[in-house]
C-alpha cells in the first residue's frame with residue numbers, strides 16, 4: 001500500500017495557508033534534506049530542477065518530527081488553526 | 092486586578108495529563124478551563140496502546156463501567172525479529188484484575204473529557220493556545236487565536252512538542268536523539284480471527300513488543316495491540332536513526348508487517364486509519380524546568396514517559412493530578428509563585444513518576460551508544476542459537492555448540508563484546524542500585 005493510499009484513511013480539514021514554512025535559502029544549502037524522509041506523511045519533496053522544497057502541508061499529521069529534524073533549524077512550524085488539520089477518529 | 096476573562100486555573104491540552112489535572116481541580120470546587128486545539132479531546136492524539144487500570148482508577152474510579160475500552164490485556168508477547176525468523180516469549184495471565192486495556196485515544200480521551208465536563212470543567216475545543224501571557228516574570232494567562240484568557244495558574248499539558256514550554260524558556264530545543272517518530276495502522280479484522288490468531292477469548296487482549304526486524308540495529312521498538320474488531324500495529328524509531336539511516340518510518344512499518352512472523356496475524360485485514368505521533372524518549376536527563384511562577388508542566392510536555400515499559404498515559408495522569416493538588420494549595424494560600432509550585436516537583440520526586448525515570452536514566456545513553464549490538468547483533472544471535480538448536484542435520488551437537496560459540500566471537504570484535512558486557516553491567520547497576 002502506498003503512503004498516499006494510507007493517508008487517504010486520515011480525516012483532515014486543510015487550511016488554505018500552510019502552517020509549515022521552510023526558509024527557502026536555508027533549504028538550498030541544506031545537505032541532508034532530513035525533512036524529506038523523517039516525515040511520516042511524505043509532506044516534503046525536494047524539487048531538484050527548481051531547487052525548491054515542495055510542501056504538501058495538507059497531508060501533515062502534526063507530529064512535529066520535521067521541526068526537530070530540520071538540519072538548519074529553519075522550519076517555521078505551527079499548529080494549524082483550531083478548526084483545521086487532522087481529526088483522528090481512532091488514534 | 093483583572094476580572095474579565097479571568098479564571099482560577101487554565102489547563103492547556105486535553106490529553107490524559109490535562110484532563111486528570113482539570114478534573115481534580117474541578118472536584119475541589121475551583122474554577123478551571125481546559126483548552127484543547129482539536130475538534131474534540133483525542134482528535135489529535137495517537138498512542139499504541141493501552142491505558143493502565145490502577146492509575147486510571149486514581150482519576151476515574153469507576154471508568155471500567157462506562158469508558159470505551161477495547162480489550163483487557165492478558166497476554167504480553169516479546170518478539171525478537173530476525174531478517175526472516177523470530178524468537179518469542181509469551182506471558183499469559185488470566186487474572187481477574189486487569190493491568191491494562193487497549194483503547195483508541197479518539198474515543199477514550201473524548202470520554203474522559205466528557206466526564207470532566209460533567210464534574211465542572213469548562214472545556215474549550217478547537218482553540219490553539221499560541222502563547223503565554225507573562226507579567227513581571229509570572230505567567231498570568233494565555234493568548235489564543237481569538238481571545239486572551241487570564242488565570243492565577245496555567246498548567247501546560249500540551250504534549251510532546253510543547254511549543255509553549257519552549258516559548259517561556261522552561262525547555263530547551265528538543266534533540267532528534269530524544270524523541271521517537273511513531274507510525275501506526277489500525278487494521279480491521281473479524282473478532283473471531285483476532286481471537287484465533289492471538290489465542291484469546293472475547294474481550295481478552297494481547298500486547299506485542301517487537302524488537303529488530305526492519306529496525307535491526309536501530310533504536311526502535313514495534314508494537315501490536317488487539318482491539319475488539321481491529322488490530323493496532325506500529326513502531327517508534329528515534330528521530331536521529333531516521334536521519335542517519337535515511338529511512339522513512341512507514342517503510343520500516345511496511346517491512347515489519349511483511350515479516351513472516353507478523354504477516355499471518357494481520358492477513359486480509361483492511362486499513363481503517365493511519366496515524367503518526369512523537370514519543371518523548373529523553374527521560375530523566377531531558378526533563379524541562381517543571382515549574383516557574385504561575386506555571387507547571389505535566390505529562391509529555393514535561394517528557395514524562397517510561398519508554399521501555401510503554402508507559403506514558405499513567406505518568407501523564409499522575410503528574411496532572413499532582414499539579415492539580417499543588418494548584419489547590421496555591422489557591423488556598425493565594426500564592427502562585429514558585430515558592431508553592433515547587434511542591435509539584437517534590438510530589439513527582441516522591442512518586443513512581445520521577446523514581447522510575449531516575450531508575451532508567453542511563454538507559455537511553457547506553458542504548459544510543461550500543462544499539463547496533465543490543466538491538467541488532469544480539470537479537471540476531473539469539474535467533475541463530477535457536478536455529479542451531481532446532482536443526483536436525485546429522486551434525487553432532489557438540490560440534491554445533493562449538494561452532495555457534497565460535498561465531499559469537501568471530502562475528503563481532505572481542506573488544507566490542509567486552510564493551511557490550513561492560514555497558515550491560517553498567518546499565519543493570521544503574522537500574523538496581
Ligand SMILES: Cc1cc2nc3c(=O)[nH]c(=O)nc-3n(C[C@H](O)[C@H](O)[C@H](O)COP(=O)(O)OP(=O)(O)OC[C@H]3O[C@@H](n4cnc5c(N)ncnc54)[C@H](O)[C@@H]3O)c2cc1C
Nearest residue numbers: 104106107108128138139140141220250390391403404407
Ligand atoms: C506510538 C505511541 C505509543 C504509545 N503507547 C502507549 C501505551 O501503550 N500506553 C501508555 O500509557 N502510553 C503510551 N504512549 C505515550 C502516551 O501516549 C503519552 O505519554 C500520553 O498521551 C501523554 O499525555 P499528555 O496528556 O501529556 O499529552 P497528549 O496526549 O499528547 O495531549 C496533549 C494535548 O494537548 C493538545 N494541545 C497541544 N498543544 C496545544 C495548544 N497550543 N493549544 C491547545 N491544545 C494543545 C493536543 O491536541 C493534545 O490533545 C504512546 C505514545 C505513542 C506516540
Ligand code: SF4
Nearest residue numbers: 027030034035070071
Ligand atoms: S531539513 Fe530543514 S533546511 Fe533541510 S530541506 Fe528540510 S526544511 Fe529545509
Ligand code: SF4
Nearest residue numbers: 039060061063064066
Ligand atoms: S509535522 Fe510530522 S507529519 Fe507534519 S510535516 Fe512535519 S513530519 Fe510531516
